[in-house]
Amino acid sequence: MSKAVLEFKDVSFQYQETDKSIDLLDSLHFRVFDGEFISIIGASGSGKSTLFRLITGLEQPVSGSIHINGEQRPNRLGSVGYMPQQDLLMPWRTIYENAVLPLEIKGVSKQDAHQQVVKGLKEFGLSGYEQNYPSDLSGGMKQRVSFLRAVLSGSNILLLDEPFSALDAMTKLSMQEWLLAQWEKRGQTILFITHDVNEALFLSDRIFILTERPVKQLKEAVVPMNRPRTLSGLHAPEVTKMKEQLIEQLRERISL
Numbered sequence: 001m002s003k004a005v006l007e008f009k010d011v012s013f014q015y016q017e018t019d020k021s022i023d024l025l026d027s028l029h030f031r032v033f034d035g036e037f038i039s040i041i042g043a044s045g046s047g048k049s050t051l052f053r054l055i056t057g058l059e060q061p062v063s064g065s066i067h068i069n070g071e072q073r074p075n076r077l078g079s080v081g082y083m084p085q086q087d088l089l090m091p092w093r094t095i096y097e098n099a100v101l102p103l104e105i106k107g108v109s110k111q112d113a114h115q116q117v118v119k120g121l122k123e124f125g126l127s128g129y130e131q132n133y134p135s136d137l138s139g140g141m142k143q144r145v146s147f148l149r150a151v152l153s154g155s156n157i158l159l160l161d162e163p164f165s166a167l168d169a170m171t172k173l174s175m176q177e178w179l180l181a182q183w184e185k186r187g188q189t190i191l192f193i194t195h196d197v198n199e200a201l202f203l204s205d206r207i208f209i210l211t212e213r214p215v216k217q218l219k220e221a222v223v224p225m226n227r228p229r230t231l232s233g234l235h236a237p238e239v240t241k242m243k244e245q246l247i248e249q250l251r252e253r254i255s256l
């Protein structure tokens, strides 16, 4: 069995609301293994993005520990590649300047950074757009720049928070196929938040479902589809059955 690259050990998290503390996670334990593609689904406000903010170190647990590649560090910023909900490209920086940002922050030499960014832009079909600004690009292209930035963090773990939710149906589909091809080529571990059950089934090895509050345990579904994935695979009886079960689990969630 491959090694765990991410582990939550009895992680609890609370936030303050006026004069009281609200429990969001209660002794949560889970593991993600090297090279897995994991989707996380759950109703709005169930805690999906909070899991990512804990992993990146933007939030800290009140108890328990988070292990990345076997290490527990209080400062985890920069140890995973993170693509937040909005693409967060800086409108005043060119595509090149946006892509190079994680390398600048890490203090990589200008020459090395240049090589990595040029190579990445080429691989991601963005050559020729180096000097353009984000506003010149389509939604799918902006998401590719944003994904490149997460990849250039150099981490083996990528956290993608609803990256395709704002895209039209056709662009979304081609981006899903593109992402799978990138993942198969690079072998990184991906955690992917989505509201779209079909998207989770199409992309993932396992799906984590947040169904309770506070979250004590992630429900888990192992997607019964071989790779490479095809759209027609989504119509297999065992997959449509799982889809129905997932939708049912999301419905059963207690009201927040």
Ligand SMILES: Nc1ncnc2c1ncn2[C@@H]1O[C@H](COP(=O)(O)OP(=O)(O)OP(=O)(O)O)[C@@H](O)[C@H]1O
Residues within 6 Å of the ligand: 015, 016, 024, 042, 043, 044, 045, 046, 047, 048, 049, 050, 051
């Ligand atoms: N530091 C904080 N301060 C105040 N509220 C917080 C904090 N962290 C989390 N919350 C609350 O916890 C809940 C879970 O938030 P989170 O963003 O993780 O949900 P989500 O499942 O990602 O939702 P969505 O699907 O809408 O993005 C929300 O009600 C949010 O307002």
